[in-house]
Amino acid sequence: MVNKALIALGIFSSIALSFPTYTVKPLPDKPPEPPDNPTTPEKVELGKFLYFDPRLSGDGSTSCATCHDPNHAWGKRQVFSPAYPGNKHFRNSPTILNAAYNLFMFWDGRTKGLEEQAKKPIESPFEMNLTHDLMVERIKKIPKYVEMFKKAFPDEEDPITVENVVKAIAAFERTIVCNDSPFDLYMRGDKTAMTEKQIKGLQLFIGKAGCVQCHNGPNFTDEKLHITGVPKNKLEDDTLVAITRNFVVRTAGLNPKEIDRDLGAYFSTKDPKLKGAFKTPSLRNVALTPPYMHNGVFKTLDEVIEFYNKGGGDVENKSPLLRPLNLTQDEKEALKAFLEALTCKTIPYVEEPELPPYEGEE
Ligand code: HEC
Ligand code: HEC
Structure with missing residues (x-):
């Protein structure tokens, strides 16, 4: 089977062909958008305000930007995400940069699309802790938002709804994208965009190291669940971290007494075959978003490599796609250089807007 992307790369070698059905690609110019939520400037502007507004949390402390911070490449560079005050989160906060290109959301891929995703943190008791209905009542008392919702959803009589809140936030997220990494430029024909070392890393990525078996397509994810055996992070035993995990486990109808770590998609599906399964994350801009994995257990890309x-972690049900790679020191460095070539030259940045007051407030 002939692989067009590889021919275009000029590395149509036997190594590159070891995984002939998988490819990596440059990102298209625009992320896909659902037919019922076309991106408009008015929606994006409203979504920006809502994204930064902590009044979308119970005690007014926490906005989307608290955990997906423009100053941290739209993620958060700490082991576990921030959490609603009084709690600790049990998972690392992924970046929303280029999340618009993902089909499934969260470390365990449990939710499809940005709109559905945005509903979850608002009412999560350990994230923003605000019921959707109370959120709507609050927004209705912010005159500037009333005006902005009318402009963003001009055909609707009563536009301030949960559905429209998440449509606006998703429209904003669809503007937090970038596709000018050395890899993208290289794939679009600028053969000088990547260094020799990075090109060698790409060959390893799609060849000897087998990364492309899971990290493929334009966003470097197959959107599937895999068990890689990422080791437990000792910090998962922290009392407050364990409380949050136990809450999630119990809500899922499982028994916290039998579980001492994050088992990924098992929590959202109760399927024992998915114990420890996580969705392949995108690798775009990955050099900017340490620490790594769902539990932030690896501090550097060197540790990940x-x-x-070693062939992944030490678990019984591990993916058969992982095996010891026997990479030389040079090869490990080339692989890392390639991962760094996935960093955009211009990372989108948005200043926190000045938030409008409630009615009757200054
Ligand atoms: C208190 C921290 C926190 C807040 C507030 C928060 N998030 Fe997140 N977000 C996370 C964590 C942690 C995850 C991963 C959770 C998981 O996988 O279970 C996540 C996952 C996501 C993802 C999935 C990314 C991917 O590639 O899978 C998106 C998109 C996202 N959040 C957007 C938002 C938006 C929009 C808001 C505001 C409405 C928001 N988040 C509020 C912590 C937070
Ligand atoms: C069997 C599928 C599979 C293969 C093969 C694979 N990965 Fe992954 N990768 C995953 C999954 C699943 C995760 C998330 C695991 C977790 O958080 O527990 C991940 C996570 C990562 C992360 C962390 C991303 C982040 O934002 O924290 C990096 C970096 C990474 N992989 C690089 C690679 C490299 C380099 C290779 C090749 C040497 C590779 N992967 C091979 C499935 C795979």
């Missing part, structure tokens, strides 16, 4: 070099 070492993990894969």
Whole structure:
């Protein structure tokens, strides 16, 4: 089977062909958008305000930007995400940069699309802790928002609804994208955009190291669940972290007494075959978003590469796609250089807007 992307790369070698059905690609100019939520400037502007507004949380402390921070490449560079005051989160906060290109959301892929995703943190008791209905009542008392919702949804009589809140936020997220990484430029024909080392890393990525088996397509994810055996992070035993995890486990109808770590998609599906399964994350801009994995257990890309070099973690049900790689020191460095070539030259940045007051407030 002939692989067009590989021919275009000029590395149509036997190594590159070891995974002939998988490819990596440059990102298209615009992310896809659902037919019922076309992006408009008015929606994006409203979504920006809502994204930064902590009044979308119970005690007015926490906005989307608290955990997906423009100053941290739209993620948060700490092991576990921030959480609603009084709690600790049990998962690392992924970046929303280029999330618009993902089909499934969250570390366990449990939700489809940005709109559905945005509903979840608002009412999560350990994230923003605000019921959707109370949120709507609050927004109705912010005159500037009333005006902005009318402009963003001009055909609707009563536009301030949960559905429209998440449509606006999703429209904003669809503007937090970038596709000018050395890899994208290289794939679009600028053969000088990547260094020799990065090109060698790309060959390893799609060849000997086998990364492309899971990290493929334009966003470097197959959108599927895999068990890689990422080791437990000792910090998962922290009392407040364990409380949050136990809450999630119990809500899922499982028994916290039998579970001492994050088992990923098992929590959202109760399927024992998915114990420890997580969705392949995108690798775009990954150099900017340490620490790594759902539990932030690896501090550097070197540690991640070492993990894969050993053939992944030590669990019984591990993916058959992982095996010891026997990479030389040079090869490990080339692989890392390639991952760094996935960093955009211009990372979108948005200043926190000045938030409008409630009615009767200054
Ligand atoms: C208190 C921290 C926190 C807040 C507030 C928060 N998030 Fe998140 N977000 C997370 C964490 C942690 C995850 C991963 C959780 C998981 O996988 O279970 C996540 C996942 C996501 C993802 C999925 C990314 C991917 O590639 O899978 C998106 C998109 C996202 N959040 C957007 C938002 C938006 C929009 C808001 C505001 C409405 C928001 N988040 C509020 C912590 C937070
Ligand atoms: C069997 C599928 C599979 C293969 C093969 C694979 N990965 Fe992954 N990768 C995953 C999954 C699933 C995760 C998330 C695991 C978790 O959080 O527990 C991940 C996470 C990562 C992360 C962390 C991303 C982040 O934002 O925290 C990096 C970096 C990474 N992989 C690089 C690689 C490299 C380099 C290779 C090749 C040596 C590779 N992967 C091979 C499935 C795979």
